[in-house]
Amino acid sequence: MRKKPWLLAGLVLTGVAAWMIWNQQTDAKAHDIFEDHKLVVGTTGDYKPFTYWNEERNRYQGFDIDVIQAFAKAANLDVTFVKTTWPTLSEDTKSGKFDIAVGGITKKVEREVVGDFTSSYFSFQKAPLVKKEDVKRLNSLAAINDPSVKIGVNPGGTNEAFVKKHFPKADVTVFENNLDIPKAVQSGQVDVMVTDDIEALHYATELDLAVPKLTEAWEPAEMAYLMKPGQKQLGDVFRVWIESAEGQEQVQKLKKKWNIVSTRETVGAKGAGAHE
Template sequence: MFKKWKKVILAGAISLSLVGTGYIGHDLISTPNVSAESASAISPGHLKNAATSQLDEIIDRGYIRVGMTGDYKPFTYLNPKTNEYEGYDVDAAKELGKDLGVKVRLVSTTWPDMMKDLHADKFDIAVGGVTRNTARQKTAYVSQGYITFGKAPLVRAEDKDKYLTIEDINKPAVRIGVNPGGTNEVFVRQHLSNANVTVVQNNLDIPHLVADGTYDVMITDTVEAMTYAKADQRLYAALTDDPFTKNEKGYMIPRGDFIYASYLEMWMDEMKLQGKFDALYKKWIE
């Protein structure tokens, strides 16, 4: 027993001696403090706070640049009679500008060029029926969803019971019109490769071409299909209650800007809480 106590006393004496010399104080006490300070200096939050956010740039310049295609009713439509954009997301963009205290400048883009134009800093945000998906999220930041939809066929009213499944449409005799560069074309290429597919540059032309018999089917979002069917009695929006896919629309901004993305998400939360998205749905879709 005496030997064990002797070892304990000896170990304690050595420890006190090391503290007295400053050895432990330097290597075992000071080092953790140095590490914590270094970690704080390189933490993500520290770096983000030090960087300039695009949100600050928008507010400082006094306007936000909003990219849209103008060919995707009811979200965005460039009216040739007025040469003005109109639609659900045009109104939503105006609400965003009002909340920011800045003016809104609408910038024309196309579905094939939308991501490239966003990366080239041609606009601050892309809106107008942008589908949320992981492919876009790889190179941009896509917000939370604000409306749910799915891919469905827009057909002639006389064919409303003819094209109800992928198998019904995926045949060489079925003529499909689809716009280029977006999720509609992606869906068609993946699931309807046996059909007779034509890429139509102007998305606005396709519903009329289905109605007059040039094409049999337009694959599009349920919301757009319902919009055209409501406007033209020759057309029918099939499978709107049970579409081929389930997706959401969102807004797209450059990735890597935590401050800007956080603001966008909170603004969208407020749009939902205050019933403003509901009001836009009633105005443009119901």
């Protein structure tokens, strides 16, 4: 049976109309950061000194929180923070739960696949956080990879991946809240917290703990902010700001405020980073 021309035309027009309506609805739902002057920021709130939830002040604080707020002020953007977690970070990025995620995020291929990283802003390496009396005992991969050694680690991120790769023989406990692990080291519940050296050095000072002088350099890495897909303009504007004199000045002030230091340069030069 031959279909009538007017019927075919009607079906085509109906299909086009439906696509236009869907496309308009999709565009209406799309969030244009610089037109709306709104920036939605995801953060785990459990990674000092980069991001943590201050119960008393009922808000997020930390180096990365301050940096993204300084950027937003310069770009005339209002910031809204939303909660994410290390196990759900990639999926939350991919789904567009936020425009950009901040808070001690390590650059890795798996995350770049679901989003886009900004320029790196820190270089660091993994490091152990221990009690002061254990700095000479737990100062190498081999020494820590022992059934008698208890390790505390947070789930879903590069710290857990590092522990699984290098310490298969150790007694590993996964803590859902990363903020609980340094206190577990302090109390003796675990012997070692494996984390980024910047966080380890922060807690060494805050809780009177130590970062051992390592016998070998541990894996180096870089930190950056993770944007949801399709945010090239945001990445470009952020890069211009952070590389500007104003941005560099802000970052240096905030590094001093939050006492941001890393062992990586020492390790790279001498093969060991000594901090107690």
